[in-house]
Amino acid sequence: MKFTDSTNDQLENTLAGILGGDKQNMEVDLFATTDDEADKEQDDFTNEICDVENAQEKDRVDLETPVFEEDEDGRNAVIKVRNLYKIYKVGTNKVRALNGVDFNVYEGEFCAIVGTSGSGKSTLLNMLAGLEKPTKGEIVIADNHIEKMNENQLVKFRRENVGFIFQSFNLIGTMDALENVALPLTFRGIPKMLRLKRAMKMLRLVGLKEHAKHRPNQMSGGQQQRVGMARALVVNPKIMFADEPTGNLDSRTSKEMMNLMRTIVNEQKKTLVMVTHDDSLAAIADKVIRIVDGKIVDIEDRSTRSFGGNE
Ligand SMILES: Nc1ncnc2c1ncn2[C@@H]1O[C@H](COP(=O)(O)OP(=O)(O)OP(=O)(O)O)[C@@H](O)[C@H]1O
Numbered sequence: 270m271k272f273t274d275s276t277n278d279q280l281e282n283t284l285a286g287i288l289g290g291d292k293q294n295m296e297v298d299l300f301a302t303t304d305d306e307a308d309k310e311q312d313d314f315t316n317e318i319c320d321v322e323n324a325q326e327k328d329r330v331d332l333e334t335p336v337f338e339e340d341e342d343g344r345n346a347v348i349k350v351r352n353l354y355k356i357y358k359v360g361t362n363k364v365r366a367l368n369g370v371d372f373n374v375y376e377g378e379f380c381a382i383v384g385t386s387g388s389g390k391s392t393l394l395n396m397l398a399g400l401e402k403p404t405k406g407e408i409v410i411a412d413n414h415i416e417k418m419n420e421n422q423l424v425k426f427r428r429e430n431v432g433f434i435f436q437s438f439n440l441i442g443t444m445d446a447l448e449n450v451a452l453p454l455t456f457r458g459i460p461k462m463l464r465l466k467r468a469m470k471m472l473r474l475v476g477l478k479e480h481a482k483h484r485p486n487q488m489s490g491g492q493q494q495r496v497g498m499a500r501a502l503v504v505n506p507k508i509m510f511a512d513e514p515t516g517n518l519d520s521r522t523s524k525e526m527m528n529l530m531r532t533i534v535n536e537q538k539k540t541l542v543m544v545t546h547d548d549s550l551a552a553i554a555d556k557v558i559r560i561v562d563g564k565i566v567d568i569e570d571r572s573t574r575s576f577g578g579n580e
């Protein structure tokens with residue numbers, strides 16, 4: 270089949286997590302003009318943040334210097350988050366979606382971010398993926414400062430390093446499973462036969478070899494999500510991000526999906542950051558980060574490698 274520009278545009282949006290214009294317009298402007306001054310004076314916290322931002326502006330050259338200490342236990346932190354804030358301005362209100370967050374994710378780790386609705390999970394994942402800019406703080410992924418990248422750098426970084434799995438699958442309805450999985454490879458100038466071969470290998474990995482010719486509406490939710498997973502894996506990313514990947518699945522299928530993710534992290538040596546509100550699903554992760562009102566309240570390291578599912 271022919272991959273048209275509009276198909277590419279759709280995937281661009283998909284991989285970019287469908288950049289929310291409204292969200293961007295509402296966020297606190299990092300380089301705010303004097304129009305906001307009066308408002309700032311009524312909010313000490315925002316003043317403090319703006320001071321930091323202004324200082325960072327002046328010292329922009331110095332910011333290139335690495336700021337992170339070595340990990341004392343020798344583990345390789347593939348994601349480092351420091352002092353991360355995200356403040357949205359809605360009318361005269363300021364929502365502290367992330368209120369000072371620090372953590373590491375290590376190479377090969379399955380990390381679950383758990384919290385109730387509105388706790389800041391998606392905000393955090395969107396920051397990690399460079400889909401939104403933090404108000405303050407640092408995010409270093411594979412030695413790249415995400416918060417300092419421009420949009421072009423971010424698009425390139427995501428294409429080369431990151432795979433996304435979405436709650437709503439985000440498959441392209443006019444393409445079959447094989448074509449959906451192969452699509453990210455079109456950006457890499459890989460010949461069609463090779464694209465399809467790699468895509469088929471990924472479909473086999475997620476147990477959907479027999480469904481290669483099925484379109485999304487000819488598959489169950491669980492099958493569609495496995496296609497989504499194969500598509501995330503096809504570019505062989507170092508890191509995978511999943512926001513409520515089982516949010517549209519029943520509990521049995523959710524557990525199967527968790528087991529598959531666990532197997533893939535282990536066998537393909539991926540680092541996975543998954544957001545969920547479901548504590549019982551997070552139990553399969555190596556690390557569980559609990560977030561309440563934009564703050565981390567607990568980081569739990571686990572060694573669980575199997576899940577009490579229903580295989
Ligand atoms: N674009 C935005 N503008 C204003 N406030 C926002 C915006 N996005 C998120 N928020 C607010 O930030 C807080 C965290 O939202 P977030 O979407 O990160 O929560 P969540 O933990 O992912 O919730 P859920 O489980 O319902 O998906 C919420 O109070 C939310 O209302």
Ligand SMILES: [Mg+2]
Pocket residue numbers: 390391392
């Ligand atoms: Mg969310």
